[in-house]
Amino acid sequence: MTEQRTTNNEQRARIGVLGRGTVGGAFIDQLEDRAFQVERISGRRPEVAGVLRRSEGDFDEILANSDVVVELIGGTDPARDYVLRALGAGKHVITANKQLVAQHGDELFEAARAGGVQLRFEAAVAGVVPVIRVIQESLAATRIEKVLGIVNGTTNFILSEMAATGASYEQTLARAQELGYAEADPTEDVGGADAAAKMAILARLAFDTPVSLGDVTFEGITEIQPDDLAYAAELGLSLKLLGVAERRDGGISVRVFPCFLNADHPLAPVEGPFNAVMVEAPSITEITMSGPGAGGEQTATAVLGDLVSILSGEAPVDQPRERLEVIRDVSAAFYLHLEVADEPGVLARITEILGRNAISVQSVVQRGLGDDARLVMVLHEVAERAFYAALEEIGDLEFLRAAPRAIRVVEEVFA
Amino acid sequence: MTEQRTTNNEQRARIGVLGRGTVGGAFIDQLEDRAFQVERISGRRPEVAGVLRRSEGDFDEILANSDVVVELIGGTDPARDYVLRALGAGKHVITANKQLVAQHGDELFEAARAGGVQLRFEAAVAGVVPVIRVIQESLAATRIEKVLGIVNGTTNFILSEMAATGASYEQTLARAQELGYAEADPTEDVGGADAAAKMAILARLAFDTPVSLGDVTFEGITEIQPDDLAYAAELGLSLKLLGVAERRDGGISVRVFPCFLNADHPLAPVEGPFNAVMVEAPSITEITMSGPGAGGEQTATAVLGDLVSILSGEAPVDQPRERLEVIRDVSAAFYLHLEVADEPGVLARITEILGRNAISVQSVVQRGLGDDARLVMVLHEVAERAFYAALEEIGDLEFLRAAPRAIRVVEEVFA
Numbered sequence: 001m002t003e004q005r006t007t008n009n010e011q012r013a014r015i016g017v018l019g020r021g022t023v024g025g026a027f028i029d030q031l032e033d034r035a036f037q038v039e040r041i042s043g044r045r046p047e048v049a050g051v052l053r054r055s056e057g058d059f060d061e062i063l064a065n066s067d068v069v070v071e072l073i074g075g076t077d078p079a080r081d082y083v084l085r086a087l088g089a090g091k092h093v094i095t096a097n098k099q100l101v102a103q104h105g106d107e108l109f110e111a112a113r114a115g116g117v118q119l120r121f122e123a124a125v126a127g128v129v130p131v132i133r134v135i136q137e138s139l140a141a142t143r144i145e146k147v148l149g150i151v152n153g154t155t156n157f158i159l160s161e162m163a164a165t166g167a168s169y170e171q172t173l174a175r176a177q178e179l180g181y182a183e184a185d186p187t188e189d190v191g192g193a194d195a196a197a198k199m200a201i202l203a204r205l206a207f208d209t210p211v212s213l214g215d216v217t218f219e220g221i222t223e224i225q226p227d228d229l230a231y232a233a234e235l236g237l238s239l240k241l242l243g244v245a246e247r248r249d250g251g252i253s254v255r256v257f258p259c260f261l262n263a264d265h266p267l268a269p270v271e272g273p274f275n276a277v278m279v280e281a282p283s284i285t286e287i288t289m290s291g292p293g294a295g296g297e298q299t300a301t302a303v304l305g306d307l308v309s310i311l312s313g314e315a316p317v318d319q320p321r322e323r324l325e326v327i328r329d330v331s332a333a334f335y336l337h338l339e340v341a342d343e344p345g346v347l348a349r350i351t352e353i354l355g356r357n358a359i360s361v362q363s364v365v366q367r368g369l370g371d372d373a374r375l376v377m378v379l380h381e382v383a384e385r386a387f388y389a390a391l392e393e394i395g396d397l398e399f400l401r402a403a404p405r406a407i408r409v410v411e412e413v414f415a
Numbered sequence: 416m417t418e419q420r421t422t423n424n425e426q427r428a429r430i431g432v433l434g435r436g437t438v439g440g441a442f443i444d445q446l447e448d449r450a451f452q453v454e455r456i457s458g459r460r461p462e463v464a465g466v467l468r469r470s471e472g473d474f475d476e477i478l479a480n481s482d483v484v485v486e487l488i489g490g491t492d493p494a495r496d497y498v499l500r501a502l503g504a505g506k507h508v509i510t511a512n513k514q515l516v517a518q519h520g521d522e523l524f525e526a527a528r529a530g531g532v533q534l535r536f537e538a539a540v541a542g543v544v545p546v547i548r549v550i551q552e553s554l555a556a557t558r559i560e561k562v563l564g565i566v567n568g569t570t571n572f573i574l575s576e577m578a579a580t581g582a583s584y585e586q587t588l589a590r591a592q593e594l595g596y597a598e599a600d601p602t603e604d605v606g607g608a609d610a611a612a613k614m615a616i617l618a619r620l621a622f623d624t625p626v627s628l629g630d631v632t633f634e635g636i637t638e639i640q641p642d643d644l645a646y647a648a649e650l651g652l653s654l655k656l657l658g659v660a661e662r663r664d665g666g667i668s669v670r671v672f673p674c675f676l677n678a679d680h681p682l683a684p685v686e687g688p689f690n691a692v693m694v695e696a697p698s699i700t701e702i703t704m705s706g707p708g709a710g711g712e713q714t715a716t717a718v719l720g721d722l723v724s725i726l727s728g729e730a731p732v733d734q735p736r737e738r739l740e741v742i743r744d745v746s747a748a749f750y751l752h753l754e755v756a757d758e759p760g761v762l763a764r765i766t767e768i769l770g771r772n773a774i775s776v777q778s779v780v781q782r783g784l785g786d787d788a789r790l791v792m793v794l795h796e797v798a799e800r801a802f803y804a805a806l807e808e809i810g811d812l813e814f815l816r817a818a819p820r821a822i823r824v825v826e827e828v829f830a
Contacts, residue, residue: 030698034556040736041555122553128699130553137552137729138537138545138720140456141449266705269684283445283712284543290681291702301698305553314552314729321455 013042013311014049016066016091018059018082019073022296023096023123023303024051027070030300031307038304042311063089068310070303071095080104087111087119094306096123096299102197102213105204109319118310123302125198126151126275129291130305135205135279139287144206146280149243151198153273153293154189155221157181159239159258160271163229169222181273192218192241195256199243202277203254206245209322211254217328218256228337228407231365231376236263240270242410251325260335260409333362333381337405338394342373346399350375357390358382372401378409428457428726429464431481431506433474433497434488437711438511438538438718439466442485445715446722453719457726478504483725485718486510495519502526502534509721511538511714517612517628520619524734533725538717540613541566541690544706545720550620550694554702559621561695564658566613568688568708569604570636572596574654574673575686578644584637596688607633610658610671617692618660618669624737626660626669632743633671643752643822646780646791651678655685657825666740675750675824748777748796752820753809757788761814765790772805773797787816793824 015031017024031038031046039045050062052073059082063069069086071093073079079100086093088111095101101108101121112119122132126149135144150156154176161172173190176182188194196218203211221241232239242259245252261268266288270276275293280286292298340346347364354361360380367374379387387406395404430446432439446453446461454460465477467488474497478484484501486508488494494515501508503526510516516523516536527534537547541564550559565571569591576587588605591597603609611633618626636656647654657674660667676683681703685691690708695701707713755761762779769776775795782789794802802821810819 026698030556034558037556037558041733128553129702130549133548133553134545137724138548138717140723141445141452141719142716143449143452266684269681281716283441283716285707285710285713287544287704287706289702289704292700295700297698298700301557301696302553304556308555309552312729314727318456 011044013044013046014065014067015046015307016049016052016062016069016086018052018062018069018071018079020051020053021072023299024072026296026300027072027303030297030304034304038308038311041308044311046307046311059085063091066091068092068094068307070307071097071100072303073097074099076100076103083108084111087115087117090115090117092118092120092310094120094303094310096121096303098124098194098197098201099213102200105201105212106210113319120306120310121201122306123299125201126277126289127153127291127293127295128298128302129275129277129289129293130302131202131277131289132205133305134287134289135202139279139281139284142281142283144279144281146244146246147199147202147206147277148267148280149195149199149202149275149277150240150267150270151202151243151275151277151293152189152195152241153275154182154186155195155241156270156275156293157273158190159221159224159229159241162224162226163233163238166226166230168226169224190222191220192256195241195243199245199254199256202243203245203252204320206279207247207252207322207324209252209320209324211252211326215326216254216256219258221258223405224258224407225337225405227374228335228405231337232260237261237409238263238268239407240267242267248327248330251327253327253330255330257408260407262410265410329383329385331381331383332387333409334379334387335407335409336377336379336391337407338375338377339401340373340375341399341401342368343399347375349397349399350394353390353393354379357386359387359390426459428459428461429480429482430461430722431464431467431477431484431501433467433477433484433486433494435466435468436487438714439487441711441715442487442718445712445719449719453723453726456723459726461722461726474500478506481506483507483509483722485722486512486515487718488512489514491515491518498523499526502530502532505530505532507533507535507725509535509718509725511536511718513539513609513612513616514628517615520616520627521625528734535721535725536616537721538714540616541692541704542568542706542708542710543713543717544690544692544704544708545717546617546692546704547620548720549702549704550617554694554696554699557696557698559694559696561659561661562614562617562621562692563682563695564610564614564617564690564692565655565682565685566617566658566690566692566708567604567607567610567656568690569597569601570610570656571685571690571708572688573605574636574639574644574656577639577641578648578653581641581645583641584639605637606635607656607671610656614658614660614669614671617658618667619735621660621694622662622667622737622739624667624735624739626667626741630741631669631671634673636673638820639673639822640752640820642789643750643820646752647675652676652824653678653683654822655682657682663742663745666742668742668745670745672823675822677825680825744798744800746796746798747802748824749794749802750822750824751792751794751806752822753790753792754816755788755790756814756816757783758814762790764812764814765809768805768808769794772801774802774805
């Protein structure tokens with residue numbers, strides 16, 4: 001006698017997979033490996049209904065045969081079209097595509113609402129680190145004040161390596177590319193656009209308001225010099241590409257910038273390709289979550305977690321309910337690095353400009369002699385507009401030997 | 416014209432609150448403050464249906480008038496009875512009571528299943544740090560290998576303070592009591608039973624198998640001496656009361672013990688009353704979550720997150736589906752601190768005993784002269800049974816000036 005197992009259509013969940021790269025392959029493998037567990041939890045046995053590859057498979061056919069569509073193509077074209085069509089056809093969608101959600105979130109959420117289906121995207125931010133679920137579910141009714149994130153593994157790897165080895169940005173990028181931590185064209189990562197997209201998504205969920213990529217101010221790490229990291233190490237600081245989303249003046253501000261953190265900051269120990277997100281609210285103090293920000297298996301695990309939630313009939317990730325203004329005129333503390341000729345009156349000229357712009361100096365270190373003198377200053381928090389006005393004036397000074405370098409500092413960590 | 420708002424019974428969610436201490440008070444305040452948000456998310460407006468205090472209120476009446484019962488009394492009697500009656504009456508239950516879930520989990524899960532209702536308990540482990548939800552939902556289909564936790568804020572505060580100040584355990588406990596980080600009777604915290612209960616809960620969820628307090632081996636921190644912490648600091652180690660739940664030999668092992676961690680361990684930076692939990696699986700590498708482990712507002716926020724999930728109709732936390740054996744014969748690396756008379760042959764005698772028990776020595780430091788000599792050794796990983804057999808022999812040596820002190824070390828951190 002052979003035991004007969006039958007699964008009718010009601011109990012099956014047909015999964016259409018768009019894209020079969022590293023993540024897609026890992027997801028299909030995990031789905032097969034864990035199908036029994038998924039069925040035990042959700043009551044529905046998942047089956048791959050079809051896989052769309054660049055050279056193979058037909059989207060319409062896969063769509064027609066799927067209950068859930070998993071978008072792992074990346075980019076916005078044709079991913080946006082596929083996801084909108086899937087939602088419009090009443091299929092749940094899981095995506096790992098941060099640019100898609102950050103650039104077209106409003107449209108996608110509206111399509112999900114209209115189709116009465118779920119749109120989930122845990123893997124789009126911080127890989128397997130479950131920040132979306134925690135913000136969206138654990139903290140759904142909590143008034144979040146601020147979200148800080150190290151959400152790009154490539155830049156965190158490069159900055160960690162530069163600090164450890166003293167090598168230049170260019171050398172370290174090449175090493176990251178060799179090791180597979182940076183892409184052949186690293187622009188989106190090192191320029192900050194990738195982190196900006198992720199912070200747009202986190203801000204949307206944390207503040208329950210529409211945020212898109214265009215609302216995020218961002219800078220990358222391409223201008224960072226090894227000696228900035230050397231000065232920082234002496235001061236017990238580490239440099240991170242930090243995302244900040246916070247309530248400010250009745251609106252919100254979302255920014256990405258390289259930034260010094262004090263050694264005892266919860267995000268300071270996050271090294272290499274890891275990601276971490278810290279959520280702050282008066283009623284929680286802070287929660288910090290960290291883990292691998294990328295990797296095929298890890299990202300696939302995040303997708304699998306979303307799938308279990310959809311099949312279990314969990315509450316969907318909703319459209320935003322607030323409409324908060326994006327505030328761009330913010331303030332920050334700055335580290336300022338100047339290469340100057342060692343002439344009398346240099347410091348006086350610089351401090352005069354700072355003083356006239358109401359910027360007060362927290363600490364000054366002068367190093368070297370003659371043409372190679374370095375002036376490293378830490379300035380108290382000030383409106384960024386005032387700082388950049390002063391910086392422009394300083395940049396024009398005749399005794400400057402190189403363009404001034406400015407890096408933000410989180411809080412008054414040099415106290 | 417005044418806008419009329421009506422809420423019928425279908426749209427209301429009546430919340431019965433058992434206990435009105437620090438957490439109960441904070442929860443009732445948050446519920447009032449965030450009622451609008453809860454309604455927007457879940458479609459149901461929460462209302463406090465009744466509050467049971469020590470001297471006031473009738474459980475049966477509150478039960479009859481509630482859709483969800485929130486148990487914040489603590490202890491197992493009468494909490495167990497109340498929770499079982501609530502589940503039996505078809506009411507969802509949220510509890511922050513780790514001893515209740517750790518000691519009576521099987522019975523409670525069965526009652527929830529039979530009643531067709533949810534039992535949620537995020538606040539029972541690591542306060543507002545959402546470890547239950549992440550293990551139970553994000554990682555539901557993931558095969559978790561190991562969970563490490565600093566899950567008792569009192570002991571972590573005491574160990575952090577002892578390391579920072581060099582004060583004795585007794586002095587530091589008194590300071591923790593003054594600051595409100597330790598209770599008047601600290602036994603449950605400092606003896607490890609509180610952490611053991613939390614690890615039982617995490618193990619149950621991580622491995623999907625019944626685990627109760629009796630399955631957890633635990634030790635506390637009452638024997639820790641300041642000089643152990645001083646030696647550790649020199650070696651770049653920090654001492655934590657660590658919970659470990661792991662798969663081992665086809666079963667599971669769940670333990671709580673004081674333990675040295677290397678400075679680069681993800682849990683090493685967790686200081687003061689904070690809690691942190693690290694989950695390991697091949698497909699995720701590791702996820703670490705940290706935040707305040709206690710506090711009225713923080714714990715109440717975790718309860719509120721559970722309430723939103725229940726009112727949104729999210730999938731319940733299920734009964735375990737596996738039946739894994741508890742393995743007690745485990746192995747560990749050890750730090751061994753011996754006070755010995757400085758006589759010839761001391762080290763030879765000790766190493767002979769270790770060698771005969773197949774224990775190899777990783778490093779030895781000898782300090783001091785004459786009667787006050789200290790021998791600090793780090794031993795390679797060995798079956799704990801073999802180590803304790805050797806320790807008993809060593810304890811009987813005539814040149815020992817005090818009882819030997821042994822503390823586990825996570826992995827070979829002295830490499």
